[in-house]
Amino acid sequence: MISLTVTALVFGVVFLAELPDKTALAGLVLGTRYRASYVFAGVAAAFLVHVVLAVAAGSVLTLLPQQLVHAITGVLFLGGAAVLLMKKDDEDEEIRKPEDQSFWKVAGAGFMLILVAEFGDLTQIMTANLAARYDDPLSVGLGAVLALWAVAGLGIVGGKALMKRVPLGLITKIAAVLMLGLGVWSLWEAIAG
DSSP: OOOHHHHHHHHHHHHHHHTTSHHHHHHHHHHHHSOHHHHHHHHHHHHHHHHHHHHHHHHHHTTSOHHHHHHHHHHHHHHHHHHHHHOOSOOOOOOOOOSSOOHHHHHHHHHHHHHHHHTTOHHHHHHHHHHHHHOOHHHHHHHHHHHHHHHHHIIIIIHHHHHHHSOHHHHHHHHHHHHHHHHHHHHHHHHHO
C-alpha cells in the first residue's frame, strides 16, 4: 500500500534538494544539444537505478533499533542541510557530445552521466535516510523517483526559464531548511523515544 503523505513529503524534499544540483544543469545542457525524449530516457533510467539502491540501503537500516535509526537519520539530515547551505553554485562539468544522435548513443550518454555523477550524491543519501525513517520503501521510492524525474524533465525542457524566475540560492535554502527540520525531528524522536 502506498502512503500518499510519505510519497508527497519525499517528493518535496528530494525535488528541492535536486533542483540546484549539477545534474539538473547537465540535463539542461544535454537537452539543448539532443532530442529531449532520448536524453530523458537515459537520465530517467539512471535515476531509477539510484533510487532502488538508496531504498535498499535505507531498508537495511530499518533492521536496527528504532532510536538508533532516528539518531543516525537525524545526524545525516543535519549534515545534508549543512552541505546545501555551504554549497557553491559555480560547478561546471564538461559534458561530452555523443558522435551521433541515435537513441542509444544519446540515452546512453545521459544514463552514464547521471549514473556516475549521482552515485553517493546528497539526494541518494537522503532517499536512503527517508526509507529508513518511514520504513515504507515503495512510497519513498515512488516519491524520490518522481521528484528526480520531474527535476530532470524541468532541466531538459525548461531549466533556463525556471532559473531566470527562481533564484538558485533560494531553492537551496528552502531544501536546507526542510532537511534541518527533518534532522531535528528525527533527533527529537531518538531522544524522546
